[in-house]
Amino acid sequence: MSLTSHLRHGWSSYASLRRLLRTDITKHCVGSQCTMHSEPWHVENMPHLIRFRNGEKEKGTFSKAEMDERVSKLRNIMTNKNIEGVLFTSFHNIKYYSDFMYCEFGRPYGLVVTHDKVVSISANIDGGFPWRWTVNGDNLVYTDWQRDNFYRGVNQELRQLKGKIGCEFDHINLDNFKKLQNALPDSTFVDIGESAMYQRMIKSEEEISLLKESTRIGDIGAAAVVEAVAEGVGEHEIAMHSTNTMTREIAKSRPDIILQDIWTWFQSGINTDGAHNPVTSRKVQKGDVCSLSCFPMMSGYYTSLERTLFLDYASDEALRYWKANCEVHEAGMKLVRPGIKCKEIAHELNLIYEKHNLLHYRTFGYGHSFGVMCHYFGREAALEIREDIETVLEPNMLVSLEPMIVVPDGQPGAGGYRELNIMVVTEEGAENITHFPYGPEHMIIKK
Template sequence: MTSSTKPQMTDHQTVPHVFTQYNGEQLDLTFSNAEFERRLTRVRELLSTHNLDAFVLTSMHNIKYFSDFVPSPFGRTFAVVITPEGSTTVTPWVDGGMPWRTTYGDNIVYSDWEKKNFFRAIDRVLEQQSIKPSRLGIEFDGLKVEEYRSFQGWFENVELVDMAEPIMRQRLLKSDEEVYLIRQGARIADIGGRAIKNAIREGITEYELAFIGTEAIVPEIAKVYPSKELRETFCLVQSDINTDGAHNWPTTRQLQKGDLLSVNCFPMMSGHYTAMERTMTLGQPDQATLDLWKINVEAYQLGLELIKPGAIAQDIAAKINRFFEKQDLLKYAPIGYGHSFGVMSPYYGREAAMEFREDIETELQPGMVISMEPMLTIPNNMPGAGAYREHDILSITEDGVENFTEFEVGPEHNIIG
């Protein structure tokens, strides 16, 4: 599979529609072959238990999870087709041979020259394995309405079965290799946070600080995974009113004495989101800001104490909610108190079955990797206005919990200047 092959032509003999493009040499993957086989073996158990002929998975996170290839859609559809005997990524010609070079399993390419070529490629994969499907597993949440209608039209006599949640629940439990990757991401996030903290001063802008953090992070990722793409890593540094949203992007605002700051570092480790977030201030904060900051740190510490194997997500959320209620602050807590980690980014992926909310019944189990990140957002017309966030990454083990985040927390450490 290392030599180039010519595109296979259709009857027109002029325009290629579906073909293989084994261009160059395959690259080292993020995980071992044994790890990808472990994932494929587990998901194939779902083929059997749900009486499915194959999966056609179109979400970026599942394509990455099962093949190691991260799509760049630009309005095009990608897939990984998983059958009892094989797995194949389906990618547009515009990406050349790169998808094949970074795919565990096989790859097939389709051109833009006819709208139906994506489905022709899927048919080719199934035909090569003598599969005439009657039931296909797909992801309803990974398809736009028009894309779903196209699936229905093409697979006219095939039952399309939504398998997004069962597959997501499998992803909740991480292997040792996944845990290692996330641990490295947490370590590198601390490096970015340290670089930002050391550069905080009056007059510097939010975006300059964010650049400083990113420039500290990316070379560290390259050291750990030298053969992988370096993409999507970012930092957010927010000040004053710009702290009020967890994902507000940096601006050209210059920092001033007394500012409430939110420092957030997000190393993207081969498609895996990792994070560290800390509240800081530039100079001594006013009393209201200090009091609110300390309360949010208390909630964070309470959450760390509650996380253990066998704990239930909704019970942890309820106890933190009751803590904020006693402070008359629950109305300012906009999100749940943490989530699962894995294949995700700002643009794809979410293991929604493991979030700290009162409607989530998931039990914490060894192999899960989660965050604890309480957040308070105080409106701009009130004392202490702005948002307060502390964020750690924790691994649930057979023996208890390991906190991967080592960055110091709270006013004792993060009042700058």
């Protein structure tokens, strides 16, 4: 009887179950594609690690030269810090250096980079996908048959190195760090996360090109929001229309890349008081303050477009808040240039809010970096426009200008006001790559 039949009709006996497990589950993968034990089924006899090079390598998001350059710059950092090998565990660094984006779901993932190899370590649940999308290296698969097989894979790939191993202190938790120490008892662990972050902050021409295409698609998503917004329509319906529109455009523009984590936030009324508030089924009413946020993620690379809008009309008090926020927004875009510190921009913009007696309504920093990052993946903390950030802007950095104020519920003009444009720092200034209109002149939607 087949496994399916047994599941449908029940096991006839324990002995039949044992026979079935021996004959149906303990399979072989042929050749170099996969290696598994053929002994009778026992957990201790099942494989810890396998190779599953299923299919051909994908084209990848970027050229081979781009990916090789990223790894080469990392190896220069390793040389300067006397690091023998690196184990990345975060979404953003694994994606940045290999083009593989994992789905965690309670399992650890890694990317090993030494001076002569790049190897991703992935869970068997993902099949051959990690092999295909580790475009510049190999892939090692660990199974679920025994606990902590991931660290057996780490040991296999790094045990020959006896010196410093770089890992991400800002990502790996204490329990997993102890497991890493047990897996590589002869190694010394140092942080590589901050150095990798600084490398990611300076974008290549290929990455800037991709992010510009993403902002173009964000403009299309915002137009879809304006198309869908109407009295009595739920936030979720408006957001879905925008997300579907962007997804189709990305598939058309770049059919060779992953369609993953493309989304839209559309908030109305009191829901606008937080920049990251999730979509609800609240129905939009005339006179509502609304916030649109479009995220046209292209193969894990993040841009966003955010706008304040009103349906049909805005009150006089709402217009006062909105115009003041737009003034801050425009001033911030003019300040972005090479040589200025992030904190200097923040201090200048605070003065404008103070002039309008609105600084106490400001809720967060004025902007941040873009690239392999988002609320799912990670963040480039050294490139945020805040009073505590000393980073000096350089050409090929990307930063947003996104001032926001929130007027508490119950007051005239209550709600959140936020605009976001993305700027590419150039040799002499900055290029605005977000083109969708903003402000009262354009975003009071009459229907």
